[in-house]
Amino acid sequence: MDPDLPSSSLAVVLVRARNPLNVGAAARAMSNFGVKDLRVVGDYLQPLEAARSAIDAAPVLASAQAFSSVAEAIADCTLVYGTTALGDRDLHHPVDVLRDAPSHVRQNPGRTAILFGSEKTGLSNDELSHCHRLLTIPMARGGVSMNLGQAVAVCLYELHRDAPAQRNLPEPAAAATADDLDRFESLLRETLTAAEYDRRFPGNMGANETRELVRRLGLTSADTTVWMGMLRQVLWKLRQAGR
Amino acid sequence: MDPDLPSSSLAVVLVRARNPLNVGAAARAMSNFGVKDLRVVGDYLQPLEAARSAIDAAPVLASAQAFSSVAEAIADCTLVYGTTALGDRDLHHPVDVLRDAPSHVRQNPGRTAILFGSEKTGLSNDELSHCHRLLTIPMARGGVSMNLGQAVAVCLYELHRDAPAQRNLPEPAAAATADDLDRFESLLRETLTAAEYDRRFPGNMGANETRELVRRLGLTSADTTVWMGMLRQVLWKLRQAGR
Structure with missing residues (x-):
């Protein structure tokens, strides 16, 4: 004790x-x-x-x-x-x-x-x-x-209540860097454009709109990588289909 | 709620x-x-x-x-x-x-x-x-x-935990004033003298000694009154017995 x-x-x-x-x-x-x-x-x-x-x-x-x-x-x-x-x-x-x-x-x-x-x-x-x-x-x-x-x-x-924790709690996951988010955002815009989302909802595709939208996600660095993999796959499929 | x-x-x-x-x-x-x-x-x-x-x-x-x-x-x-x-x-x-x-x-x-x-x-x-x-x-x-x-x-x-208490807790009892304590201390010294404590333990009866002793009690004002009543009774009895 x-x-x-x-x-x-x-x-x-x-x-x-x-x-x-x-x-x-x-x-x-x-x-x-x-x-x-x-x-x-x-x-x-x-x-x-x-x-x-x-x-x-x-x-x-x-x-x-x-x-x-x-x-x-x-x-x-x-x-x-x-x-x-x-x-x-x-x-x-x-x-x-x-x-x-x-x-x-x-x-x-x-x-x-x-x-x-x-x-x-x-x-x-x-x-x-x-x-x-x-x-x-x-x-x-x-x-x-x-x-x-x-x-x-x-x-x-x-x-x-104020005793030290018995087990070290995990470090909070590293947040995505601004650079991570820029790359994610570019890929998102590219994908949305390929899906012709930009024609139907141009008001959502202003530079500020997508930038803020992406920042509000609170993404971790690791999860950004996962999401970008998903977007790349979607983009590839959209381009395949559009040929 | x-x-x-x-x-x-x-x-x-x-x-x-x-x-x-x-x-x-x-x-x-x-x-x-x-x-x-x-x-x-x-x-x-x-x-x-x-x-x-x-x-x-x-x-x-x-x-x-x-x-x-x-x-x-x-x-x-x-x-x-x-x-x-x-x-x-x-x-x-x-x-x-x-x-x-x-x-x-x-x-x-x-x-x-x-x-x-x-x-x-x-x-x-x-x-x-x-x-x-x-x-x-x-x-x-x-x-x-x-x-x-x-x-x-x-x-x-x-x-x-941080909700306000449902019932107002009692105010802490009023502490004895310095004046209360002075009167208590005087009565205590008078009583101890009547009991001839001062002859047996003069070292405990210095002015600083009894002053500090009394202050360490942390008396409330109400309790000081009670203790002084007790001391007065003891003093009366000591003087009765000494006649």
């Missing part, structure tokens, strides 16, 4: 999650974004155990820790975020829109916990009282809840 | 999705981020029908359109993105990391489609050939696939 990434000092804390599928989905999102520290808080641990026994369980589930209270789960953390859909709740904490969270996480020299509440009720006021800040994902309407696994994925994506 | 948001001109296209739970999860994420246009491509539509009949089906499922080919599904779109985990695939398209997609979507005056492939295989080369650009979510390791519902949620989050 890259120590510069906030994800390397993150713990995801699922509080009273009830659906093993959601626990598994959260763990999978953690794997995707390189977060390894999963903590599950609840009176009973059936959802965690059920998620662990799923066929495609993420390795992060194997090392997940179980706690009976939020206080125990976050004891070693120096920044604790509680996620919330806001709604009409009275807010006693500073609230960060998700995009503003990474800078706080980066500035925290210790471990950061992000708490996600149960599917039905979110985090209780008592659970929120352990948090330093609240975190909210901006949505189309306020107060609606997100699927737990999706909320975890979106939060971890944001924290991983 | 805000016409300035890319989400208002977006279509989500699920190609050969097999798990109704994933179709439902994608629809829920669309609802959360204000995207209404769901299109499902597949030879058989059982997953869509099953998702539609789920108890908490998102309204977006009711209006979802079914198509038998990618070409038909995207016929009215002027920008078509294909999502991919990259991996070792040969890339014939320009590739955007997700964070770079919103500007392309905003610049597209028409409708933008984002294609998501099947859970197992992603998008085929034939399906990708209908795309103008590829879209990839940066992950901890390249080439691993994301859960379909989570991938939809993350993509739509990025496109909704």
Whole structure:
């Protein structure tokens, strides 16, 4: 893990999650974004155990820790975020829109916990009282809840968003040079003339018209070669036919 | 919907999705981020029908359109993105990391489609050939696939990320004024003296030491009042006890 990434000092804390599928989905999102520290808080641990026994369980589930209270789960953390859909709740904490969270996480020299509440009720006021800040994902309407696994994925994506790409993306294809385009344009005009297009639509065959038309194509150098091969073939066929 | 948001001109296209739970999860994420246009491509539509009949089906499922080919599904779109985990695939398209997609979507005056492939295989080369650009979510390791519902949620989050918040977040609490802090500090020193702390730890009771100590608390104005009430009570009790 890259120590510069906030994800390397993150713990995801699922509080009273009830659906093993959601626990598994959260763990999978953690794997995707390189977060390894999963903590599950609840009176009973059936959802965690059920998620662990799923066929495609993420390795992060194997090392997940179980706690009976939020206080125990976050004891070693120096920044604790509680996620919330806001709604009409009275807010006693500073609230960060998700995009503003990474800078706080980066500035925290210790471990950061992000708490996600149960599917039905979110985090209780008592659970929120352990948090330093609240975190909210901006949505189309306020107060609606997100699927737990999706909320975890979106939060971890944001924290991983500025990481360098794992694979070098391809260089953009080289654009055609002006010279390429001139040759293409000449060939196009020659072909259109051979097809007697110039007699029917002379207004489209002004020098400026075809020049601009060709420039608007945004051709790559390689594709220009392909198109010119096609035009040459068409021109040859037109001349054959005209003999 | 805000016409300035890319989400208002977006279509989500699920190609050969097999798990109704994933179709439902994608629809829920669309609802959360204000995207209404769901299109499902597949030879058989059982997953869509099953998702539609789920108890908490998102309204977006009711209006979802079914198509038998990618070409038909995207016929009215002027920008078509294909999502991919990259991996070792040969890339014939320009590739955007997700964070770079919103500007392309905003610049597209028409409708933008984002294609998501099947859970197992992603998008085929034939399906990708209908795309103008590829879209990839940066992950901890390249080439691993994301859960379909989570991938939809993350993509739509990025496109909704810069939307204004639906609810005004609370103003940060007013910080204590220098005058507040002076009065707090005086009361603190008086209390510590009454407790004979100054005799045991005189080095902590220099004028600079307590001034800086108090300033490091980052107190709000309201909390300063609370703390001063506590100190006054403690001071009163210390003086009672000392009589």
